[in-house]
Amino acid sequence: AVVMTHNYPHDLAIVGTLLAAPALYVGILGTRKRTAAMLRELNADTSRVHTPIGLDIGGETPAEIALSIAAEIQAVCAGRRAGFLKERQGPIHDRE
Numbered sequence: 001a002v003v004m005t006h007n008y009p010h011d012l013a014i015v016g017t018l019l020a021a022p023a024l025y026v027g028i029l030g031t032r033k034r035t036a037a038m039l040r041e042l043n044a045d046t047s048r049v050h051t052p053i054g055l056d057i058g059g060e061t062p063a064e065i066a067l068s069i070a071a072e073i074q075a076v077c078a079g080r081r082a083g084f085l086k087e088r089q090g091p092i093h094d095r096e
Contacts, residue, residue: 002053002069004029012038019044025076027053027069055082 001023003014011028015038018026028035028051035051054068055075075082085092 001025002027002029002073008034008038012041015039015049016042016044019046019048023048025050025073027051027073029053050076 001014001018003011003018003026005011005014011030015026015028019042026049028038028049030051032052039046039049050072053072054065055072057064057068057071059065059068071082074080
């Protein structure tokens with residue numbers, strides 16, 4: 001889940017609900033100061049919270065930022081650290 005409604009009370013309620021649920025990824029868009037205040041107010045386990053969200057791929061446009069966020073969500077859900085494949089040791093695809 002990615003949260004940003006531009007309404008602090010709504011975001012606070014949504015993030016609180018998501019942290020009580022088994023969501024693997026809870027991403028919060030917004031300033032660090034706003035997010036820190038929200039997380040202090042919730043006083044919850046924030047190990048699944050990602051903020052700022054997205055991978056550092058140099059995204060500037062909305063499409064590039066969305067790509068960086070989607071890539072981070074994929075990495076988290078796959079249990080990966082998200083790096084360059086050329087630096088990966090071992091096989092690229094996990095064998096089941």
